[in-house]
Amino acid sequence: MSSATETLKHDAHDDHHHGPAKGIKRWLLTTNHKDIGTLYLWFSFIMFLTGGAMAMVIRAELFQPGLQIVDPQFFNQMTTVHGLIMVFGAVMPAFTGLANWLIPMMIGAPDMALPRMNNWSFWILPFAFLILLSSLFVEGGGPAFGWTFYAPLSTTYSGDSTALFVFSVHIMGISSIMGAINVIVTIWNMRAPGMTWMKMPMFVWTWLITAFLLIAVMPVLAGVVTMVLTDKYFGTSFFNAAGGGDPVMFQHIFWFFGHPEVYIMILPAFGIISHIIPTFARKPLFGYASMVYATASIALLSFIVWAHHMFTTGMPVAAEMFFMFATMLISVPTGVKVFNWVATMWRGAMTFEIPMLFAIAFVILFTIGGLSGLMLAITPVDFQYHDTYFVVAHFHYVLVTGAVFSIMAAAYYWLPKWTGVMFDITLAKWHFWASLISVNVLFFPMHFVGLAGMPRRIPDYALQFADFNKWISIGGFAFGLSQLIFLALLIKACRKQGEPVSDQVWDGAEGLEWEIPSPAPYHTFDTPPVVK
Amino acid sequence: MAQQEYQKYYVPESSPWPIVGAVALFLIAVGAANFTVEMTKGKEGFGGWILFAGIAMLIFMVTGWFRNQIHESMSGLYSDQLGRSYRQGMAWFIFSEIMFFAAFFGALFYARTIAIPWLGGASNNAMTNEVLWPGFEAVWPLLQTPGGIESTQMGWFGLPLINTLLLLTSSVTCHYAHVGLEQNKRKQLSVMLALTIFLGCIFLGLQAYEYIHAYDIGLTLDSGVYGNTFYLLTGFHGLHVTLGTVILIVLYFRVQKGHFTPDNHFAFQAGSWYWHFVDVVWVMLFFLVYIL
Ligand code: HEM
Ligand SMILES: [Cu+2]
Numbered sequence: 001m002s003s004a005t006e007t008l009k010h011d012a013h014d015d016h017h018h019g020p021a022k023g024i025k026r027w028l029l030t031t032n033h034k035d036i037g038t039l040y041l042w043f044s045f046i047m048f049l050t051g052g053a054m055a056m057v058i059r060a061e062l063f064q065p066g067l068q069i070v071d072p073q074f075f076n077q078m079t080t081v082h083g084l085i086m087v088f089g090a091v092m093p094a095f096t097g098l099a100n101w102l103i104p105m106m107i108g109a110p111d112m113a114l115p116r117m118n119n120w121s122f123w124i125l126p127f128a129f130l131i132l133l134s135s136l137f138v139e140g141g142g143p144a145f146g147w148t149f150y151a152p153l154s155t156t157y158s159g160d161s162t163a164l165f166v167f168s169v170h171i172m173g174i175s176s177i178m179g180a181i182n183v184i185v186t187i188w189n190m191r192a193p194g195m196t197w198m199k200m201p202m203f204v205w206t207w208l209i210t211a212f213l214l215i216a217v218m219p220v221l222a223g224v225v226t227m228v229l230t231d232k233y234f235g236t237s238f239f240n241a242a243g244g245g246d247p248v249m250f251q252h253i254f255w256f257f258g259h260p261e262v263y264i265m266i267l268p269a270f271g272i273i274s275h276i277i278p279t280f281a282r283k284p285l286f287g288y289a290s291m292v293y294a295t296a297s298i299a300l301l302s303f304i305v306w307a308h309h310m311f312t313t314g315m316p317v318a319a320e321m322f323f324m325f326a327t328m329l330i331s332v333p334t335g336v337k338v339f340n341w342v343a344t345m346w347r348g349a350m351t352f353e354i355p356m357l358f359a360i361a362f363v364i365l366f367t368i369g370g371l372s373g374l375m376l377a378i379t380p381v382d383f384q385y386h387d388t389y390f391v392v393a394h395f396h397y398v399l400v401t402g403a404v405f406s407i408m409a410a411a412y413y414w415l416p417k418w419t420g421v422m423f424d425i426t427l428a429k430w431h432f433w434a435s436l437i438s439v440n441v442l443f444f445p446m447h448f449v450g451l452a453g454m455p456r457r458i459p460d461y462a463l464q465f466a467d468f469n470k471w472i473s474i475g476g477f478a479f480g481l482s483q484l485i486f487l488a489l490l491i492k493a494c495r496k497q498g499e500p501v502s503d504q505v506w507d508g509a510e511g512l513e514w515e516i517p518s519p520a521p522y523h524t525f526d527t528p529p530v531v532k
Numbered sequence: 533m534a535q536q537e538y539q540k541y542y543v544p545e546s547s548p549w550p551i552v553g554a555v556a557l558f559l560i561a562v563g564a565a566n567f568t569v570e571m572t573k574g575k576e577g578f579g580g581w582i583l584f585a586g587i588a589m590l591i592f593m594v595t596g597w598f599r600n601q602i603h604e605s606m607s608g609l610y611s612d613q614l615g616r617s618y619r620q621g622m623a624w625f626i627f628s629e630i631m632f633f634a635a636f637f638g639a640l641f642y643a644r645t646i647a648i649p650w651l652g653g654a655s656n657n658a659m660t661n662e663v664l665w666p667g668f669e670a671v672w673p674l675l676q677t678p679g680g681i682e683s684t685q686m687g688w689f690g691l692p693l694i695n696t697l698l699l700l701t702s703s704v705t706c707h708y709a710h711v712g713l714e715q716n717k718r719k720q721l722s723v724m725l726a727l728t729i730f731l732g733c734i735f736l737g738l739q740a741y742e743y744i745h746a747y748d749i750g751l752t753l754d755s756g757v758y759g760n761t762f763y764l765l766t767g768f769h770g771l772h773v774t775l776g777t778v779i780l781i782v783l784y785f786r787v788q789k790g791h792f793t794p795d796n797h798f799a800f801q802a803g804s805w806y807w808h809f810v811d812v813v814w815v816m817l818f819f820l821v822y823i824l
Contacts, residue, residue, distance in 0.1 A: 021546060029546040111543045113617040116597070120550035127558035131565075163568045167561035174557070177628050185620045189613060190541070219628045223635025230764065233572040235754030238639055241665070242679030244757035246647035253635055316655060527538055 019522050028123070031115035032522065033100045034418075039122050040097025041411075045490070047089030047129065048404075052480050054082040059476035061459050065466050075459035076144035077136060083147025087265070088172045089129050091399065094407045095268040096121075096179045099207050102414065103183065105513040105520060106201045108192025108529045113185040121178040128171035135161035135168070146457060148258065151239035151250040155231040166229045173218045180214035183207055192512075194531035198292070201511055202285065205292050206271030209299045213260045213267075216303075221257040224250065248313050255306035263302045265399060267295060269366075269406030270337055273359050276413050277341050279508040280356035281348025287340040294333035301330045311382045320379045327377040331370060338367055353506065354428040358409035361436055362402060369397030372447065387457075390450025396443045408435075408486070415490075416505045420519030421498035427489040434482035441475030539611035542604065549597035556593050559586030602791070605798075615798050622802040626809050629772070633813055636768065637820060640761040644672050647757070651678050677756035684749045686762065688822035691742045695735055696818045699773075702731035703811040706780075710804050714794050718787070725784050728807065732777040739770050765817055772810045779803045 020026045020035065027039060057078045061069045070078070100118065104111055112118045136142035140159035143149070154162060187208045191200070200208075228250075230236040237243020239250045270291075278285045285291065307315060307323040315323075341363050350356070372394040376382050385391060408431075416422050445468040450456075454465045461469065492498065504514045512531070516524050563583025570577045604610065652670025653661030661668060665678040673685045686692070705727045712720030746752075746762075753763045783803045786792065792800050 025546075028551045029548055031544050031546055110541050114621055115543050116547045116550055117621075119547065120553050123551050123554035124557050127554055127561070131558070131561055160569050160573070163565035164562070167565045171557055171561050177625075181621050181624045181628075184624055185617050188620055189616050215624055215628045216631055219630075219632035220635045220638075223632055223639075226764075227639065229568065230753075230760070233568050236760040236764070237677070237754075237757055238643075238760055241647075241651060243677045243681065243754075243760070244648050244651065244674045245643060245760070246650075249639060249642045249647060252642060253638060256638070526540070 029119070031111070031119055033104050033112045033115070033118065034520065034522065036112075036118050036122050037097045037099075037101030038418075040093045040100060040125075043122070043126060044090050044094035044097060044407075045487070047085050047093070049483065049487070050133075051082050051085035051090055052483060054078045054085070055476060056480050058082065059473040062461070062469050063473040064470070065461050065463055067460055070459070072459045073141055073144055076146075076457065077142045079457050080143045080146050080149075081132065081136065084132060084143075085129065086399075087147060087261070088169075088176075089125075091265045091403050091407070092176060093125060095207075095210070095265070096176075096183075098203075098268065098272070098407070098410055098414075099179075099183050101418065102513060103186055103204055103207060104190070105516065105524055106204050106511055107187065107190060107195050108512050108525045108531065109186060109190035110523065110526050110528075112182050113190050114182050117178050118182050121175045121182065124171050124175050128168045128175065131164050131168035131171070135164040138164065148254060149225075149228065150254070151228060151231065151247045154228050155239055158232065162232055163229065166225045169225045170222055173222045176214050176218050180211035180218075183211040184215070187211075192525070192528035192531050198289065199531065201271075202274035202288070202291055203268065203271035206267040206274075206295050209295050210264050210267045213264050213299055213302065217257040217260045217264075220253060221261075224253040224257065227253070248310070251310050251313060252307070255309045256303075258309065259306040260299075260302045262395075262398070263298060265403045266366075267299065269362070269403050270295065272406045272410045272413075273341060273362055275511070276355045276359040276409055277344050277363075279413075279506050279510070280353060280359075281345045281350050282508040283344055283348045285340065286343035286346075287336075290336055291340055294336040297333045298330060301326065301333070305330060308377055308382070311379050312386045324377060324379045328374065331374055331377075334370055338363060338370075353412075354423075354425065354432060355409045355413035355506075357432050358405050358412065361432075362405045362409065365397055365401030365405070365440075369394055369399075369402055372397065385450065387455055388450040389446040389454045389456055392456050393443050393446035393450055396446070400443065401439055405435075411490075413506075414513070415493055416501040417513060417518050417520055419493050419496055419498075420500060421493065421496050422501050423493045423498060424489050427485055427492075431482060431485040431489060434485065435479060438475045438478035438482055442472055442479050443475070445469075445472050445475075539613065541611060542609045542614055544600075544604075547597070547600070549593050549600070553590065553593040553597070556586050556589035559583070559589060561586075602786075602799075605796070606791070610796075615796070618798045619801065622798075622805060626805060629809065630813075633765070633768070633816075636761065636765050637816070640765065640820060643674075643757045643761065648672065648674055672758070674756050674758040679756075681755050683751045683755035683759055685758075686742075686746055686751060686822065688818065691738055691745075692818060692822045695738055695742075696814065698731050698735045698738070699811045699814045702728045702735070703808055705731065706804050706807045710800065713787075713792055713797055713800060716794050722784070722787055725780065725787060729777060729780045729784060732773060732780065732807075736770065736773055736777065739766070739773075762821055765821055769810065769813055769817055772813070776803070776807050776810050779806060 020032065021029070027035065030036060030039075055078075057070060058075065061067075061075055100112065103109070132142075138159070138161040140161065142161050143154075143158070143165045145153035145158055149165075154165075187200075187204055227236070227238040231238050231240060231245075237245040239245050239247045241247070274285055274291060305323060305327045307319060308327040311320055311323070345360075352360075372390065376385055376391065376394055412423065412428060449461075449465045449468045449472075452465070454461050501518050503516065503518050505518060506514075512525075512529065513520070559582050563579050563581070563586050566577050566579030567583050568579070569575060570579045648670045649655070650657045651660060651665055651668055654670065668678040669676075675685060676682050705724045709721050709724035709728060712718070712724055751759050751762065753759055780803055783800055786799070791797075
């Protein structure tokens with residue numbers, strides 16, 4: 001996919017265009033997609049560290065068997081809020097931030113389609129998390145029912161912070177929906193002339209489909225938290241058998257949102273990897289069209305597999321079978337993607353810059369997560385694995401070494417374009433290798449303790465799991481500390497300490513964003529380029 | 533080539549409204565959460581006031597934001613492309629609303645066709661019925677819950693049917709208002725729009741009356757899953773009709789001020805889409821909640 005452009009450099013004489021405003025007002029009132037992207041990315045990183053601190057509490061408690069550091073109720077609050085923060089505060093906003101920065105530059109648009117709403121979608125997020133975090137200090141403690149807030153844990157057995165939880169989730173949902181509408185409309189309506197559908201960069205494609213998933217399922221999440229609210233406070237019985245409802249119905253509605261949600265957190269990652277590998281293998285992406293179709297089929301299939309989270313709830317056998325096979329079907333398009341990445345690297349002139357290291361780690365480690373997912377998809381097998389650390393291992397492989405690694409890869413790949421300087425490569429190498437090793441020490445043994453029967457979300461465990469858990473905790477602390485290297489690197493880069501880079505930055509990089517100056521000017525593509 | 537024809541895409545330099553709106557939503561969320569707890573647990577607090585302040589601020593924000601936009605639109609800053617962005621944005625917003633209702637319709641479907649029959653012993657649940665809920669009979673509408681709460685059915689004849697006819701008519705008048713606008717028949721536009729608003733208000737009035745009636749005959753929010761789905765579905769629908777009516781009223785005043793032209797009337801289009809959407813939801817409701 002080669003693209004040449006006619007009018008690239010932005011027109012400095014245009015009277016409309018000053019640079020950014022000064023001071024705090026710039027960030028509060030901005031309508032600029034690059035500013036808003038930066039806000040999202042920093043917010044996400046702060047949330048990543050906050051959620052990470054909670055994970056450290058969890059791992060400290062689990063360092064040894066027995067109850068030592070925190071009481072069980074607080075332990076449950078930590079697992080719950082850790083999960084909520086990482087999903088809604090760290091991973092999703094990071095992808096939205098990347099979308100903001102990159103999509104307009106990749107499709108040759110002057111900005112996002114709805115710039116004011118863009119600002120609103122961002123600024124309600126910090127408030128949502130302020131509410132969620134403050135709920136930890138409410139009398140009776142914060143939410144302690146797991147990020148999945150199953151009824152009746154969240155209805156009959158929850159504290160009064162539940163109301164705060166419900167409304168903070170509502171705000172997160174509003175933010176995601178508005179963000180997704182903005183992305184979809186931008187892609188649909190703002191492409192430069194000549195940027196046809198099948199010329200669109202993969203990151204744009206994957207985000208288009210992700211945005212569709214978001215608009216389809218975030219309202220369902222809003223619906224289910226609303227039912228939790230009315231069940232808890234207003235006497236309804238959606239999830240209460242005595243009133244003709246069913247707690248299992250909660251799980252159906254939740255996972256109808258929840259499974260597409262996990263793809264929301266991985267499809268943009270697929271897009272990112274599909275940019276980085278071709279650049280450093282110096283070959284075009286293998287099977288571009290099949291990548292597009294695979295992404296679309298994953299998204300469609302993701303609507304009919306939700307009950308693989310519910311195999312042990314006692315569904316009729318026919319349903320168990322259906323959801324088992326449908327789930328396995330999803331691995332086909334996922335496999336297509338992995339195959340295409342490997343085929344792109346095959347006989348490429350490969351170099352191993354930092355983004356590429358993360359991308360390769362992604363391909364391998366995400367695949368491990370996919371394979372454990374396949375194991376979990378087998379109904380009778382899941383009867384044993386369900387609610388054990390095996391599931392925890394599975395989703396941390398796909399989410400941490402998958403989604404989070406892809407976000408880091410993206411940060412390293414596009415950071416020089418954003419700041420105009422190369423980041424500190426020594427620090428980056430330390431960050432990569434420390435993260436890579438520690439993350440596997442952290443999550444790989446979870447497979448073993450899970451298979452041996454250690455349940456998740458319990459602050460204590462049987463003695464035979466002690467050795468593995470010690471190592472898991474050590475890996476956890478090491479992984480946590482490694483992220484401080486990343487923090488230092490990001491601060492340096494944002495202060496523009498480093499060698500200036502060329503416009504193309506990486507010599508194999510292709511796409512509109514590499515044809516504008518580095519650092520990217522405040523306004524790009526006031527008049528659209530023509531893509532040939 | 534396309535270069536010369538390109539109309540500049542208007543990107544506002546900055547705007548104070550979103551951050552005002554963010555604070556407003558924050559107040560609404562905190563206020564609503566506290567108010568819920570205070571109301572249901574009989575505690576003292578400021579929840580209601582915070583909620584009220586948030587709503588007031590949100591109204592202030594929406595007014596200011598839209599005033600800016602109306603001004604920009606009237607001064608010709610908007611290109612066709614921008615108009616398309618707004619239309620597409622509105623269409624996707626309505627899609628998200630549809631999915632919100634789908635969650636509640638889904639709950640209704642699940643309760644009716646799965647949860648209640650199983651509680652009554654269907655499929656392999658004979659022991660559930662015999663041991664946990666002896667004597668429970670699975671029927672819909674669920675007028676006696678497994679726990680023993682009794683309620684009454686809401687018939688579809690009478691008020692609900694009248695309400696259906698009202699809303700369907702209002703969809704037609706709304707359409708003719710739009711046609712009037714497109715053909716530049718301002719009189720037709722005004723009259724039809726006023727008629728739509730009028731029908732919407734009657735609908736809301738009758739709906740309120742029906743709620744009172746329902747409570748009188750013993751169908752309440754806490755009378756089991758039949759009452760739950762009834763009240764949440766019709767309640768959220770009612771809220772949407774209220775919002776739709778407010779939108780139409782604003783549009784009416786704008787029409788009186790001479791806003792909108794046959795080929796530039798995004799706000800009107802959006803309002804009428806929204807109105808058709810609440811009508812379609814009602815028709816679904818009428819069939820799935822009342823008749824079936
Ligand atoms: C090859 C594709 C995949 C398959 C076959 C698969 C299958 C499964 C199954 C069967 C479970 C339920 C396990 C249980 O609770 O007993 C599960 C849990 C989970 N999966 Fe996957 N999965 C796949 C990919 C992914 C991806 C890409 C993500 C996210 C990026 C993901 C995130 C999760 C999460 C978060 C959970 C646990 C939810 C919870 O209970 O807290 N999975 N997966
Ligand atoms: Cu799933």
